[in-house]
Amino acid sequence: DAGVTQTPRHEVAEKGQTIILKCEPVSGHNDLFWYRQTKIQGLELLSYFRSKSLMEDGGAFKDRFKAEMLNSSFSTLKIQPTEPKDSAVYLCASSWDSQNTLYFGAGTRLSVL
């Protein structure tokens, strides 16, 4: 089976742009997570879906971050408008359910100028 696939691997955006990051979970997994990783804050949860339903929208990230899961095999994370402080690695992970191993994608490195 293919692992978690994230595209693009790298993204450069200007302040104020809209960017969309993509994630394909492991086939058959029911849970999907978006995390942001920075050196200062570490790994922070942005969104969590269970069977395509949004269970957690990440509180502090609500205003400019929107994750969607239109079908069980594809999710997007939209950042609108981008700010320089959004520069980070964005990681997508999936698992079969809450009692199972998390599998991470390789991440998207976002740089906002």
Added chain:
Amino acid sequence: GDKVKQSPSALSLQEGTNSALRCNFSIAATTVQWFLQNPRGSLINLFYLVPGTKENGRLKSTFNSKESYSTLHIRDAQLEDSGTYFCAAEANTGNYKYVFGAGTRLKVIA
């Protein structure tokens, strides 16, 4: 404060030696996962634990839910073990989510 506290924050090991990494939890963790983030940035799952112990090759991990900690033991460290090790605790809330520690940066030297 830190819900998942990892120690040490950084560690340098001679090849062939042993060491232990630790996570302490201030939340009621029900399961724990350990990951290695390699120099390319990929997070690789090492263990998924309910309370108890698991072993895989040179790695051994224990999760003690009553005393709120987990350990990862590395035996006979190899150069390829270098990277950042993260533990993540599943919080015992209605909508489960994993809370990650800040990581332990391990460098194995020849």
